[in-house]
Amino acid sequence: MAAVLARQRAAFLGDGPPDVALRRNRIDRLLALVLDNADAFADAMAEDFGTRPRAATLFTEIMGMISVIEHTRSHVRQWMKPTRLMRPAGRLGLRAEVQPCPLGVVGIIGPWNFPLNLVILPAAAAFAAGNRVMIKMSEVTQRTAGLMAELAPTYFDPAELAVITGDAQVGAAFAALPFDHLFFTGSPTVGALVGQAAAANLVPVTLELGGKNPVVVGPDADIGRAATRIAQGRMINGGQVCVCPDYVFVPAKHAELFVATVRDTWRAMFATVIANDDYCSSVNEANFDRVVGLVEDARAKGARVETVSPPGETLPDRATRKIAPTLVRDVDDGMRLADEETFGPVLTIRTYERLAEVVDYVNARPAPLVAYWFGPDSADFRSFVARTRSGGVARNDFAAQMIPSAAPFGGVGRSGIGAYHGKAGFDAFSHYRTVVGSDLPFTITGRAAPPFPPSMRLTTALALRMAHRRTHKRLSRLRRR
Structure with missing residues (x-):
């Protein structure tokens, strides 16, 4: 090399x-x-x-x-x-x-x-x-x-x-x-x-x-459409996508409808899993075991886990390295699933009463690669964008931040450096690279070399005094506001 x-x-x-x-x-x-x-x-x-x-x-x-x-x-x-x-x-x-x-x-x-x-x-x-x-x-x-x-x-x-x-x-x-x-x-x-x-x-x-990408279903969202699109997005490449929705905040009053729609969407997508050539496997046994381990750790610590397995199929299946679409609720900070990127067909559901709770939760964790919002382009959405940090933001669709060919793609903080x-x-x-050429009959920066004549000392003092006055004049205007 x-x-x-x-x-x-x-x-x-x-x-x-x-x-x-x-x-x-x-x-x-x-x-x-x-x-x-x-x-x-x-x-x-x-x-x-x-x-x-x-x-x-x-x-x-x-x-x-x-x-x-x-x-x-x-x-x-x-x-x-x-x-x-x-x-x-x-x-x-x-x-x-x-x-x-x-x-x-x-x-x-x-x-x-x-x-x-x-x-x-x-x-x-x-x-x-x-x-x-x-x-x-x-x-x-x-x-x-x-x-x-x-x-x-x-x-x-x-x-x-x-x-x-x-x-x-x-x-x-x-x-x-x-x-x-x-x-x-x-x-x-x-x-x-x-x-x-x-x-x-x-x-x-x-x-x-990567990171754990949050999804917020806004208070004014179309719950059925949001749930369907989020369920579909989670299953792309078997969930092995760095911009996949990882955990979803749903208004508490709509939680049951949201879960039921996700469940129905997955059932309609996958009449079978094990013999389904459209259902992506975990890439290897190590990732298979890691995802299964995250779910089992959450289950053992009190989370509600629901696997949407087709009738007659036992999943996860080690032979095909396929894991059923899985919903997890009641996740707390003592579970690995709360912090580790899932990278599999698993969706965590959280509920909220006030959007401030969501903002505080997202801001208390490393900045994700993408934050999702489902709902209209409202004041709530604009506030969420302004008050949180992420590599990108997508509203109402999976990976919409990647659609414009000219748009930078990258993370921030723990989700990446650069774009x-x-x-x-x-x-x-x-x-x-800055390239400057001077054909002036005099030197500009050469005036910084000694000896320093009185004229140079005077013009420097006057320039500094003027800059000082300008700065404090601006600060004074700001204080008056």
């Missing part, structure tokens, strides 16, 4: 920043890699998961990335342009601009839940910014990783894009390489380790992490 990094860095320095045509060509080859082999990738992911619907893979994993990449490709030329500063001073001989410059070699560490999408999207952004890319695929989805490593050399010189496979030890060594930027998608626990490894080399990081998608991705992998 160190040799690959050295080769990429030497090529980057030797060739210089790529022009817009080459950047777009790399993005096009990246898209071709995916689209030419979409069926093969869908097959590989189905094998990795045990059961993963082909339609879901093609829709969420592959089609879901195209609009973002196309948006990036179409705006590269615009984003590459330097920004001129102090334009009037240019006529006097002082020219200043900020140039977006590529960083060099970007390392990308991908997760297992969307093992293709979540390495291709950051790679496209890194290419748009003019960088070379090394990708470490997740070891959990080995067949997908192997296919990506096999196909990449057909589309890219390894000095442009290299794909690394291997276990967690390989991942740790990858994170410790002296990249120019390191991008990681995964859990907060592993993200902290990646950040520590990168810090040893002062490598800047983008960390796309990408659209220009945010270009910015994440660029250095904004």
